[in-house]
Amino acid sequence: MKKHIVVLTGAGMSAESGVSTFRDSGGLWEQYRVEQVATPEGWHEDPKLVTDFYNGLRKQLLTKEPCEGHRLLAALEKDCNVSIITQNVDDLHERAGSTDVLHLHGELFKVTSSANPNDPRQIRTLSADEWEVKMGDKAPDGSQLRPFIVWFGEAVPNIERAAEICSKADVFLIIGTSLNVYPAAGLIQYVPEACPVYLIDPAEVTIPSYMPVTHIRKGASEGMRAFLQTLQR
Secondary structure (H helix, E strand, C coil), X not given: CCCEEEEEECHHHHXXXXXXXXXXXXXXXXXXXXXXXXXXXXXXXXXXXXXHHHHHXXXXXXXXXXXXXXXXXXXXXXXXXXXXXXXXXXXXXXXXXXXXXXXXXXXXXXXXXXCCCCCHHHCEECCCCCCCCCCCCECCCCCEEEXXXXXXXXXXXXXXXXXXXXXXXXXXXXXXXXXXXXXXXXXXXXXXCCCCEEEECCCCCCCCCCCCEEEECCCHHHHHHHHHHHHCC
């Protein structure tokens, strides 16, 4: 039977594709205050600023391509059952060919109702040709369209589903996340006790001391190559 590999990815996964991260030096938070563009309060104060910000992110993302790490994860589906849980809002996993991707923090190319953001009837996927949202663009319920992004202070609708996926892992792989953002960082607590855990990140990452973790101190692509060699032993 195929192994079930559960993968938790963060900003470091897409950094090699040239996608700006929020937390690193030179990241997007240095250009905008988080309160302005990633909170419900920021939206209510200046929805046009928020709309323009996410339009800019979509425009940037259209110029990016999956890195080798994305492609290696997709290719792993030939030999294993691979479930990806990502904190990223880009679509690079899907574009690389991964078929089982759960987005914790929303999806950049989706928009929804500003009145009922988690109502599936209100969610729409934007095309690469029509990525720009304008003020006055309405959801089916008549409210202004907003990004389908989980902002700070909002609940993470998919967290229970993610925890269930983690509980069924044969191998748990973490790529490019500092494990500082909750509730996503707490998903490691749901991994079965006997499940081997691997972490791909060039930086030091704080993990629970009782949990044995194999830390591959490399970037996403080089780290994936090393992980695949370990998996074949």
